[in-house]
Amino acid sequence: MKILFHPDRADIHLSSVLYALSDPIRLYLVDTIYKSGERTCGDIEVPVVKSTVSHHARTLREAGIVHVRMQGTQRFLSIRTEDLEARFPGLLDAILKAHQTSGETIPFTTD
Amino acid sequence: MKILFHPDRADIHLSSVLYALSDPIRLYLVDTIYKSGERTCGDIEVPVVKSTVSHHARTLREAGIVHVRMQGTQRFLSIRTEDLEARFPGLLDAILKAHQTSGETIPFTTD
DNA sequence: TCAATTGTTCGATTATGATAGAACATTCAA
DNA sequence: TTGAATGTTCTATCATAATCGAACAATTGA
Numbered sequence: 001m002k003i004l005f006h007p008d009r010a011d012i013h014l015s016s017v018l019y020a021l022s023d024p025i026r027l028y029l030v031d032t033i034y035k036s037g038e039r040t041c042g043d044i045e046v047p048v049v050k051s052t053v054s055h056h057a058r059t060l061r062e063a064g065i066v067h068v069r070m071q072g073t074q075r076f077l078s079i080r081t082e083d084l085e086a087r088f089p090g091l092l093d094a095i096l097k098a099h100q101t102s103g104e105t106i107p108f109t110t111d
Numbered sequence: 112m113k114i115l116f117h118p119d120r121a122d123i124h125l126s127s128v129l130y131a132l133s134d135p136i137r138l139y140l141v142d143t144i145y146k147s148g149e150r151t152c153g154d155i156e157v158p159v160v161k162s163t164v165s166h167h168a169r170t171l172r173e174a175g176i177v178h179v180r181m182q183g184t185q186r187f188l189s190i191r192t193e194d195l196e197a198r199f200p201g202l203l204d205a206i207l208k209a210h211q212t213s214g215e216t217i218p219f220t221t222d
Numbered sequence: 223t224c225a226a227t228t229g230t231t232c233g234a235t236t237a238t239g240a241t242a243g244a245a246c247a248t249t250c251a252a
Numbered sequence: 253t254t255g256a257a258t259g260t261t262c263t264a265t266c267a268t269a270a271t272c273g274a275a276c277a278a279t280t281g282a
Binding site for chain 1: 239240241248249
């Protein structure tokens with residue numbers, strides 16, 4: 001069982017967080033996972049192939065936004081809300097609220 | 112006198128804003144301008160040449176983050192705080208506060 | 223008019239990243 | 253043990269963008 005790298009709370013950088021969330025697909029993933037608490041990669045319908053989803057999941061994990069828990073062949077993603085709130089108070093809330101009210105969506109998904 | 116394009120409030124997109132602010136130099140520019148109300152491009156010391164600053168200023172303008180006022184040969188930049196607050200309440204505050212407490216800085220500047 | 227100031231634009235280079243597809247790894251159930 | 257399910261990794265492609273330097277444009281003052 002391979003150990004996945006997760007940055008320490010103190011090593012979460014604002015630029016990386018903003019960059020990671022500036023991609024519409026990643027932002028959609030984060031919003032969805034945030035609402036449901038925990039989700040697997042393949043569980044969320046997005047208009048890209050699984051290798052691309054895997055790449056996005058890695059970007060989010062290395063930015064310190066999501067935690068990945070392995071169970072069997074599945075990876076359960078959850079948002080590192082406590083770490084993010086401690087490091088950048090109010091940031092995630094503001095971004096997700098902005099996303100929800102913006103009406104921005106991703107192409108070619110029925111959602 | 113050339114007219115500069117500024118997106119309407121409704122055309123400011125979250126992804127573009129987050130992307131624009133994910134660059135450390137642009138974030139530093141925004142933070143500096145925010146504090147002083149209005150600044151010219153060349154007025155802010157950053158470790159890149161002026162053509163690059165110009166490029167960053169354009170990115171911020173086209174994302175809807177800054178307004179550019181022309182006066183003589185100078186361009187005065189200001190943050191579109193009202194538009195941003197109306198479109199994404201609390202977002203800019205959270206990002207700038209995060210930036211200020213993060214201690215993240217840009218390379219090779221005395222500042 | 224001439225030169226200095228301020229900034230933009232253009233061309234080139236270089237790096238990064240989003241994407242897809244194929245091959246591979248791991249786990250679990252039949 | 254075999255096969256299905258779930259993801260990762262590798263390779264390749266394509267687009268975007270950060271950067272610099274040089275040329276250009278506009279304004280202002282001498």
